[in-house]
Amino acid sequence: SSGINAEYGGAELYDYIQDVPLFLPDLGVDVYCMHGINQTTPLQFRYKEGAFPDKYPTTITGNGDGTVNLPSLQLCKQFKRLKHYQAVSGFLATHLEILQRDDVI
Numbered sequence: 001s002s003g004i005n006a007e008y009g010g011a012e013l014y015d016y017i018q019d020v021p022l023f024l025p026d027l028g029v030d031v032y033c034m035h036g037i038n039q040t041t042p043l044q045f046r047y048k049e050g051a052f053p054d055k056y057p058t059t060i061t062g063n064g065d066g067t068v069n070l071p072s073l074q075l076c077k078q079f080k081r082l083k084h085y086q087a088v089s090g091f092l093a094t095h096l097e098i099l100q101r102d103d104v105i
Contacts, residue, residue: 033076036065036093067095
């Protein structure tokens with residue numbers, strides 16, 4: 001079979017990547033992290049038994065920037081050289097709109 005779930009299911013993929021040292025090494029650069037919040041954002045996609053990949057899932061939404069959910073956005077706080085962290089809400093706070101803000105650029 002082909003597709004996103006062909007080789008790994010969710011539990012198998014987690015087991016495969018859980019020890020990847022993404023945040024352990026010092027990457028040698030300062031990190032400035034700014035992202036939007038308080039935008040309706042997909043958090044989970046739930047498929048009924050046997051429905052994947054041929055049927056549409058039920059989408060569970062929550063907080064984020066409209067594209068990336070908040071728990072994923074906050075991962076940047078784990079970088080060793082984090083110099084600035086800012087979550088931005090309100091006007092122009094979606095994933096792409098944030099780049100148009102004078103207070104971000």
